[in-house]
Amino acid sequence: MSHSFRTRLLALLAALLLPTLPAMAATPLACGTYQAVDGGARFIVESTHQAVRIYDGQPPTRYLIRQQDQTLHAADLSNGFSADYTLSADGKRIGGLLGDYVLESTARCNASPTAPANSCRADIDGCMDSAYSATPVQLKQWCQEDLPFACERLLSSYVEQARTGQPSNLPEPDLAEPAVCREGTPAFDEAACRAAAREVLGLALAKAMAGTLAGGPAPALPAVQLDEVLQLCRRHPDAGFCGKVADAHLDAGRYPGAREALQQACAAGGEERTCRRAQVLAAVDVADLAAVAATALPCGDYAASSGLMDALSFADQGLVSMSGNSVLRARLEGGAVRIRHDKGGDFVLQPLASGQLLGVDEWNRYALYQRTGGATHCSAPVAYAETPLQQDCPAGTDPQACCAAGKLQGCNTLGHRKALAGDWAGAAPYYQTLCRAGVRAGCENLRSVYEHTGDEDIPGKLLALCKQDGTGRHVACDLYETTDWAMLGMGARRMQAVEPAAADDAPAQAGNRTSHRK
Incomplete structure (x- = not known):
């Protein structure tokens, strides 16, 4: 552009x-x-x-x-x-x-240093315009001119490359300059250019929103890139850039580097949360910040001064009580402790050499959990049998025919259609089909039916599926045991009391409220 x-x-x-x-x-x-x-x-x-x-x-x-x-x-x-x-x-x-x-x-004016010829500062507007097409070598050079936007763009280009496996130094196609805005050409038209600017501005805002909502864990960067950006943070400290460097080191499991970058960010004027995080990690020796692969789930009570969960109590079979009396299930995966929550993801805690647990997920990032007592022996967690949801009903295929043929993706689609139309009761049989087959998303969405309808048969259906399995390892057992049915029922009754005659409006409202697991 x-x-x-x-x-x-x-x-x-x-x-x-x-x-x-x-x-x-x-x-x-x-x-x-x-x-x-x-x-x-x-x-x-x-x-x-x-x-x-x-x-x-x-x-x-x-x-x-x-x-x-x-x-x-x-x-x-x-x-x-x-x-x-x-x-x-x-x-x-x-x-x-x-x-x-x-x-x-x-106040008295300070002296203004002269920007060297051919430097980014000498042509700051042109430099900013070309930041998204600049190579990592150029961005590093501009970063060394003490320009935080170039430092951040260098780091984000590394993250994008790690996600896609391709260098990210090409201009964004949807933000390309329209022909009507190219001055000195036959196509230039000032009025048309302003109209095009409105359209491009809308695209840019929509893209920013989509980027905010898009998820997925950040990839771990190669050590050479992590070392490079940390060195740049040391030499050109900026609160925003160094905060992102800290996150990159945390995502890669390099916690001493994350601690140092947080300290640099705080010293450069970082916000209060950044400084609190830096203070928490500063209290731990560098050697004790080393990650330790977990071989067993924690047992007992843990507390932290930050994070979404300030208190955790690990008990038998991987059950975890949170502050507020919510009960979730923990499991070991990749040497970390993962606690599945009801938003389709996990809270992730990494054991450290100090014996503490470091929060590395988005909700509890940099929270440091210290054991405070409680149980000293907990029975092992249950390994639940889960069936992956096969993508066996492609777009354009009749989901009713797929579901009738035993293709679970079709049943899932039909359940979603019913729920998004406000017909949660109609969605229940389709979600129950998935849950019966051991698909976790089906059981979770069956729980959502209860949350919206208060249908007292739902908990019993999950319990029946659990007992029919006979092993105690059906995923319905996990959902039944870790759901606060009384709390969900109260929420459903409040919803029905507030909207006693909302049947006609239900499709749009239900569609706005629901986040289905695919």
């Missing part, structure tokens, strides 16, 4: 969100502190070319700035984009995408 097109996008966004100030001749921007009219943010102009935005509880954001008449051009070095802001005639007010700021106090 070219600089001119990016500028149009940001100008469009600013025009939609914020008013502009009257056009008048402006005096030079004064160095000092500008206070936000709304909120507690401060925009501190340090020199004629440098500024920083500070907001309590957030890392500082640094800018390269330049003034031309009444316009202040600000390049965000932390996030990698630039935009124009409007100055008042007296130079005491800044308005634009940042919000409105008023000069609170002046």
